[in-house]
Amino acid sequence: MASGTLLYAQSGGVTAVINATAAAVIQTARAKKVKVLAARNGILGALREELIDTSKESPATIQALAHTPGGAFGSCRVKLKSLDEDRAKYERLLEVFKAHDVRWFLYNGGNDSADTALKVSKLAAEFDYPLTCIGVPKTIDNDLAVTDCCPGFGSAAKYTAVSVREAALDVAAMADTSTKVFVYEAMGRHAGWLAASAGLAGNGADEAPHLILFPERPYDEADFFKRVKATVERVGYCVVVASEGIRTADGRFVADAGGGKDSFGHTQLGGVASHLAGRVKDALGYKVHWTLPDYLQRSARHIASKTDLEQAQAVGKAAVEFALKGMNSVMPVIVRTSDAPYRWKIEAAPLSKVANHEKTMPAGFIRRDGYGITDKARLHLEPLIRGEAPPPYGRDGLPKYVALKNVGVRRKLGNWAG
């Protein structure tokens, strides 16, 4: 095989299956005798020259990595700016790549990461350094452009649908004398994909979830209250799923309580469910309960979707294959070839088409009244949560998740001043 090193890095919020992508990258490269380094804590590890030698991990460990949630090499929330603004950082990256003979760079993340990979690739070309940059898709938000869906989403969606179905059975049992309204807060800043996946838990107006609040639709409190009340009076209780990113008609986030901004410049959210539950209690007088699953929804490898796992592995494998073929500045994306039976394949998409774009829910996926999903959405989403892929469990009743040794590579450069 071509000489040189492949560098793999994880970026942004991790998922239940991003390590399955990592495992596939390492396994595919190993089979082709290509050395794989991993950056510790994402792009920061590349900047700091904190690289991990994955050859120190046994085949059994890499196999176990495929069923371990989290991000085994560490991820980060750092977005590089334009080539002009952050030129020193991009040049440092190239310096580190040269020092370690990195010829293939695989960046596993969302649209920000695709953008970074694209820029690194441009700078390499400018410096005449032979480098193939590949973006590898990942995000529970499911908001990447071009790809039909994003690895990580299907498992979070399955967690959401299963959790809502289970909690709804609890609420149904208690509603006569206790909780009448239950609010579930789903992740999703600008796209309601995870909130929508809760819709798979039931069908018809009387099955939970009864009301879904999407960031794609303005939140109208009076109308919401009216519907909650009508549902409680008709069904006996009401299960609400709210996307963290819902906003009122004037564009303000319903839960601005969290305040602040993360390093991507996104508003740091939280507290939609608590807010809605409090308002419903005060306005309608119902006993309410609410849940904020937070990280549980994106790390729940124990309830991973088999479809999602297979796609996470497929993009990892394809990324290495594309890289070794020298297909620069592309991302392996999932292309759906059939809904029923569900069929998909991997193709290469130009990073430029993915970078910095955000895919929200198609209008045809949200019910006309704005509070539920359509049959079209159901047809689209259901295959993504299909199939179970439980991790192995130990005698202690816990999943056997693996911890890597993460042995560092000897540094060749001086400290990074960035």
Next chain:
Amino acid sequence: MASGTLLYAQSGGVTAVINATAAAVIQTARAKKVKVLAARNGILGALREELIDTSKESPATIQALAHTPGGAFGSCRVKLKSLDEDRAKYERLLEVFKAHDVRWFLYNGGNDSADTALKVSKLAAEFDYPLTCIGVPKTIDNDLAVTDCCPGFGSAAKYTAVSVREAALDVAAMADTSTKVFVYEAMGRHAGWLAASAGLAGNGADEAPHLILFPERPYDEADFFKRVKATVERVGYCVVVASEGIRTADGRFVADAGGGKDSFGHTQLGGVASHLAGRVKDALGYKVHWTLPDYLQRSARHIASKTDLEQAQAVGKAAVEFALKGMNSVMPVIVRTSDAPYRWKIEAAPLSKVANHEKTMPAGFIRRDGYGITDKARLHLEPLIRGEAPPPYGRDGLPKYVALKNVGVRRKLGNWAG
């Protein structure tokens, strides 16, 4: 077999496996040709004469009930007072029992329910009505006296340990540039059993959860902050598990935000994790995330403990056997005969020893510093989350939970004025 009807009712917060108990009750009674009615919404259904004919459900449905969370016949949060105070209600119960030839009453709940069953039994004796009353244990809080553990707890404990382990892997991956402190809120008003079960997720000071806050120990904010800071500086991040019922030294609940009281007279809690997260953020400046799993933790049948499931079924079966033997005013309890290998059996305990008692964690289960569990606790808790018992899944990627027909029995009495 003896003639007459067996009445089964569910009480209080439901669990992932209370329906497994119900299924065992129905299956055991069917095998002995005993007719089983169920009260709709717990004791309220008995008072209102809203009874369900379980013979209308097929054997396959009852079998599926064993893997369905929630409370299939409805539960309720209603506690009957003393025989003097609520005499009319107790007499109404007997009236309904007589009208439907109820000779065996199985009340599936916690210590309040054991108390109610005991009082019904006393009144029946007073009226010379031949009735055998059995309490059937259930509670995710694990706080019933006499029994070694409570059906429902093991599954909630497994959910807790698995969720904390998974979320901790997420936090570990992000900590370099993002969340440094993660707070998980566990149910448990006065007993820290569920918070303790999170301790099974890791071992040693550097493994998550790093700090557990028990209601059995006063919460000292300054000391807590000191430990959070030390953990972040040593490990890079800190995972905290807080019981909803933690209180300061002066006895005040840390999260009195929720306010109010439920019909049992318990303070309605919520918001400990959000409170702690906010305080840590302000005092220490760390980026925080937090989760409130709420009902998800007690309805997560998809991650049920096999041990718990077997015990839930065993108490259901034993309850019917005890009832038919005329063993009045008892509860089938779980007796541990060996820790390693874990062995248990069912015995009958007098309801008087269970009623209105609350079992908190033994002092020897909480680490001397107050922030973790001891090896003794580990030895005790681990068998309870051991084994997996996943529900069957459908082609749609969701567990196949069953909905009963819940056909009502024709009423024989007038409306209840209560």
